[in-house]
Amino acid sequence: MDNFIGLNIKTLCLLHNLSQKDFGNLFDIKQSTISTYLAGRSNPQIETIQKICEYFKITIDELINIDLAQNDNHSNKNKTNITSKKNAHQIGNRIVGNHNKSDFSGNTVSNSELELLKQKLEFVERENVLLRELLAEHKKNKNS
Numbered sequence: 001m002d003n004f005i006g007l008n009i010k011t012l013c014l015l016h017n018l019s020q021k022d023f024g025n026l027f028d029i030k031q032s033t034i035s036t037y038l039a040g041r042s043n044p045q046i047e048t049i050q051k052i053c054e055y056f057k058i059t060i061d062e063l064i065n066i067d068l069a070q071n072d073n074h075s076n077k078n079k080t081n082i083t084s085k086k087n088a089h090q091i092g093n094r095i096v097g098n099h100n101k102s103d104f105s106g107n108t109v110s111n112s113e114l115e116l117l118k119q120k121l122e123f124v125e126r127e128n129v130l131l132r133e134l135l136a137e138h139k140k141n142k143n144s
Contacts (some may be wrong), residue, residue, distance in 0.1 A: 001089055003064045005049070006038045011069040012056050014114070015121050057125050068124065069117060 013023050020034045027048055037040040044052065053060050062068065 003043065004067045005043050005064055008063050008066075008068045009034070009052070010038055011117060012052075012058075015117050016056075022137045026055065050102075057128055059128060059131075062124060062128075066121060 007106050009023065011079060012018070013020070018026070019102055020031050022037075023029070027044075029044070029048065033042070043049075049063060053063050059070075075076050
């Protein structure tokens with residue numbers, strides 16, 4: 001069965017200005033192993049998938065089954081309210097800037113493509129927070 005894990009790892013790295021090495025350091029993964037994920041030759045273990053999803057605040061379903069770079073459900077500009085690039089895109093002290101980035105194949109990603117990817121990620125992150133709140137409320141109501 002096909003999945004989007006490798007593509008989404010690449011997208012998340014681009015959005016958060018992480019190199020393969022940076023990504024590997026975050027999750028204790030060798031760069032050669034990351035290359036196999038990006039090429040679709042292997043997939044991370046479930047524990048690693050869980051850590052990736054928790055770190056980037058996405059669901060496992062999103063990481064595996066949704067192309068985060070292309071999914072139109074996550075690109076509604078009317079729903080996207082960017083209040084602060086620093087708040088929306090900061091990971092530790094890493095901030096995604098407005099300059100061109102290179103993807104892992106050496107291709108340049110334009111500012112507009114990068115901005116669209118950032119907007120999609122922001123929407124997904126907000127959606128995920130709302131879903132978690134609804135689930136917690138549902139569990140609370142079910143237990144009472």
